[in-house]
């Protein structure tokens with residue numbers, strides 16, 4: 001019997017792995033090839049310029065510890081990038097981290113005392129609530145509103161009502177995993193207003209900021225007062241298809257960044273040295289990024305038009321990320337299912353992996369499935385066709401019964 005720390009509680013990991021496990025079993029038993037819509041990363045290899053720069057850094061022996069907040073050149077480069085897009089941001093306001101997840105972790109660590117509340121938009125990326133609970137905080141949820149014609153919107157009124165003396169932070173993720181939404185500027189501006197009024201912190205995870213197919217995205221860094229209340233998170237995983245390299249960053253006012261430096265030196269020392277060097281080259285690969293986004297736009301269009309053929313699904317065409325989030329409540333009602341049992345049925349009978357909305361983590365996803373379009377066009381068509389067949393078969397059976 002292990003005496004694990006009580007703070008671990010019933011911390012859970014990435015639940016999508018369970019579905020991959022079932023899929024493997026089905027592949028073996030039935031001899032069919034499964035199609036995976038559960039993927040959370042671009043399916044392209046990291047661009048060659050970046051790979052070459054990593055090799056060069058290694059050959060030059062750039063293998064030692066770096067400063068805790070990252071190499072100066074990279075901090076400077078990120079500061080310049082953000083300044084060009086959003087307004088004056090200095091190198092001293094940037095921290096480099098091993099992945100955006102670590103950036104999120106240290107940001108929560110900086111602020112959460114046991115009993116503090118953090119408002120999450122529901123549905124949300126699974127790890128926010130887990131880390132908040134790990135630190136003794138309490139996630140509270142503001143469910144997104146959904147309509148098939150308008151997509152998802154932030155319930156500002158609900159958020160206002162949730163704010164109380166214990167509220168420390170609000171977490172925003174824009175563009176949004178799992179819905180694929182790019183929130184409208186007026187919602188972001190209103191959110192920023194109530195945060196300023198209530199003097200709480202806004203943790204803004206903008207890791208999908210390049211995956212935008214329609215309209216404009218408003219970054220929280222566009223508010224000239226952002227330093228008073230914002231911790232901004234981004235990373236290299238999605239934009240430059242560098243998930244396995246583990247590189248993210250934080251923008252915040254210098255006092256916050258300095259504290260992150262202290263945490264970093266005690267937890268991970270620094271992000272990997274040669275990966276930081278290689279990341280300098282990432283800023284010269286925007287042609288590759290553009291091609292990748294155009295590829296994803298085509299896949300998104302195909303996924304949308306294929307999903308439209310399933311009449312029970314309600315779909316809003318994602319303006320961002322690489323996820324579609326169809327509403328499937330008609331099927332759930334008809335079959336008396338929840339999204340977990342639906343996801344399992346789709347693996348077992350269609351050989352198709354989706355992510356049930358219930359894992360994101362409370363109520364907001366309960367009527368939805370997340371489907372990633374980070375896979376090839378043929379697979380998208382084939383996978384959705386298989387789902388359609390399973391739904392039609394069940395319908396046919398029930399009308400004959």
Ligand SMILES: Cc1ncc(COP(=O)(O)O)c(C=O)c1O
Pocket residue numbers: 040098099100101102125173177205207235236237243247248
């Ligand atoms: C919303 C969101 N934030 C953060 C991350 C983690 O990014 P990283 O690979 O940089 O740790 C992900 C990855 O799926 C994500 O979807």
